[in-house]
Amino acid sequence: MNTAINEERLLQVILAPVISEKATMLADKREQVIFRVATSATKPEVKAAVELLFKVQVESVQMANVKGKNKRFGRFFGRRSDWKKAYVCLKPGQELTFAAGE
Numbered sequence: 001m002n003t004a005i006n007e008e009r010l011l012q013v014i015l016a017p018v019i020s021e022k023a024t025m026l027a028d029k030r031e032q033v034i035f036r037v038a039t040s041a042t043k044p045e046v047k048a049a050v051e052l053l054f055k056v057q058v059e060s061v062q063m064a065n066v067k068g069k070n071k072r073f074g075r076f077f078g079r080r081s082d083w084k085k086a087y088v089c090l091k092p093g094q095e096l097t098f099a100a101g102e
Helices: 002-013 021-030 043-054
Strands: 014-017 032-037 058-066 070-073 076-079 083-090
Touching (some): 021 032, 032 043, 043 083
Antiparallel strands (some): 014 032
C-alpha cells in the first residue's frame, strides 16, 4: 500500500518540461533535461519520477528555485508565483523525447 502512495506522489512531482533555447542546448551537449517540478519536490523524488514516467536511467539531479517576477497590470502591481525547476542529467546513451506518444 505504501508503494501506491509513493507512485501517486511521483506522478504529481513533475509538472512540465521547460522548453527554451537553454534547455535545448543542454539536451544536446550534456544529455540534461529541464523540468518544472512541484515546489515541495526533492531530488530523490524527481529522479524516481523521471525513471518511472520515461523509462530512462538518471545519473543526477540539480534543483533551482525560480523567483516570480513583479508584473504590472495597468495601475495594479502583481507578482508571479515562485516555482522550482530540476536539471535532470541522464546516463550516457539515454535519450528522452516528448514527441513520442508513449
